[in-house]
Amino acid sequence: MLYSKSAEYAIQAMIYLSENKSEKPIMISKIAASYDIPYQFLAKIVQTLVKQRLVKATRGRNGGINLGRPSHEIYVNEIVHAIDGPPPEREQCVIGLDLCSDETPCPLHDKWKPIRYKIAEMLAGEHLDDLAERVTAKREKMKK
Amino acid sequence: MLYSKSAEYAIQAMIYLSENKSEKPIMISKIAASYDIPYQFLAKIVQTLVKQRLVKATRGRNGGINLGRPSHEIYVNEIVHAIDGPPPEREQCVIGLDLCSDETPCPLHDKWKPIRYKIAEMLAGEHLDDLAERVTAKREKMKK
């Protein structure tokens, strides 16, 4: 809906890294198993994250991946853009009408614009530390 | 984003019908040309709209299509559901976490829920008459 399946997996993987902070690298296969993501596919996604410096990879025995930066400095929209590419320059019209803009708005324009803004705000306002914390809290709650 | 390309074309076509109200049927090819939609593709989409009774088709010479009901009684979400199928029973989590619900919310849950509601509200609140009127107004504005 808001991003591709790949980006979704990337977010999940990075939440995992954030939850399991450790000096030692964490294996991609472990993350894949934990979130039930196809291993090979996640490995590919991680390659992109590495190139974008969102995660650091350590090769070889005892290798794995770590966050590229502290978890409170990584925001969800960064992950999405790293995987799905940057957002379009000119936001496109909801009903695909050419020449739709603030000056000549399409019929849904005025209702859609604030919603689109809210979405961007949501993704830009959440950092990994936040997410991981709440996932952990959720796990606790579910044990009961 | 909110619906498939097919649904987008369907909305455009029905706006056209709403703008050009007439007793006589309007040709699919004319609509396709007007909105730059691949003709054969639109024809196929229209077949579905006909089955769902959102438009009425008249075959043969001088044939074409008309709205199935008055334009002020047709809402955008009906068109979307007719083409893309009905919305899922259980709304799915934004970051794809299983077991995400109001009771055990995922990290983005509280921010996403009201946005999702706004979107549904937007699509359910706009009827064709409204849209067509504004498209017409827009055309006028652009002439200047």
Added chain:
DNA sequence: ATTATATAGGATTATAAGGTCTTGTAATAT
């Protein structure tokens, strides 16, 4: 009746996203 014209609909192709397979390469424990 015949012909032109428009939708109906099955079969097929194109493209992109999602997912798998296989081999290469770096690091380290032995």
Added chain:
DNA sequence: ATATTACAAGACCTTATAATCCTATATAAT
């Protein structure tokens, strides 16, 4: 040194959406 382990990366397969092709069928004008 060498075997093992884990990421890197290219080629390939699968599925869904988007788009096209071709023929059938209905209808109205001639």
